[in-house]
Amino acid sequence: MAILDIIVAPDPRLKITAKAVKAVDDDVRALMDDMLESMHVANGIGLAAPQVGDSRRVIVVDISRAEEEPDPIRMANPELLWVSDEEGNHEEGCLSLPEQYAEVERPESIRVRYLDRSGEEQELDATGMLATCIQHEMDHLDGILFVDHISSLKRKMILRKLSKAKKMATA
Numbered sequence: 001m002a003i004l005d006i007i008v009a010p011d012p013r014l015k016i017t018a019k020a021v022k023a024v025d026d027d028v029r030a031l032m033d034d035m036l037e038s039m040h041v042a043n044g045i046g047l048a049a050p051q052v053g054d055s056r057r058v059i060v061v062d063i064s065r066a067e068e069e070p071d072p073i074r075m076a077n078p079e080l081l082w083v084s085d086e087e088g089n090h091e092e093g094c095l096s097l098p099e100q101y102a103e104v105e106r107p108e109s110i111r112v113r114y115l116d117r118s119g120e121e122q123e124l125d126a127t128g129m130l131a132t133c134i135q136h137e138m139d140h141l142d143g144i145l146f147v148d149h150i151s152s153l154k155r156k157m158i159l160r161k162l163s164k165a166k167k168m169a170t171a
């Protein structure tokens with residue numbers, strides 16, 4: 001197991017369209033496990049492979065609270081089979097946009113198909129925060145960040161802040 005560094009925006013690696021996994025082999029399983037460990041260390045509820053510099057279509061999610069049983073979900077090649085007409089607004093954050101938050105409108109419920117840790121095809125129905133988090137992670141696989149769903153004024157404010165913070169850090 002290894003703790004992977006999480007890439008912070010702005011960074012071209014967050015804009016790449018990730019490639020489908022051909023098979024869930026030991027290498028993909030190790031990536032999934034390292035991502036879950038890295039996500040927990042960073043206190044996140046989801047993580048997508050591009051955030052750790054790996055452009056394969058792999059995401060992990062665990063929305064359980066600290067006092068609850070862990071509920072880790074590992075997905076390769078996730079695909080939306082259905083989204084509800086009903087939309088919901090939830091406040092989102094992103095480990096690649098540290099300390100930035102905004103309300104994002106997305107379908108409230110989804111059905112997703114994916115390959116699990118054993119390479120078996122699975123389908124999952126999700127609603128509320130779980131549905132939000134899965135959609136947020138799937139967006140990362142297409143180079144999309146939650147700020148791409150909000151007004152351009154808010155997006156520019158957030159990206160400018162992070163760009164300045166990076167310049168300060170590297171000066």
Ligand code: GNR
Nearest residue numbers: 044045046047092093094095136
């Ligand atoms: O930790 C995270 N919290 C979060 C809150 C609301 C909606 C989505 C998320 S995902 C985020 C971790 C992350 O950046 N995943 O890509």
Ligand code: NI
Nearest residue numbers: 093094095096
């Ligand atoms: Ni994110």
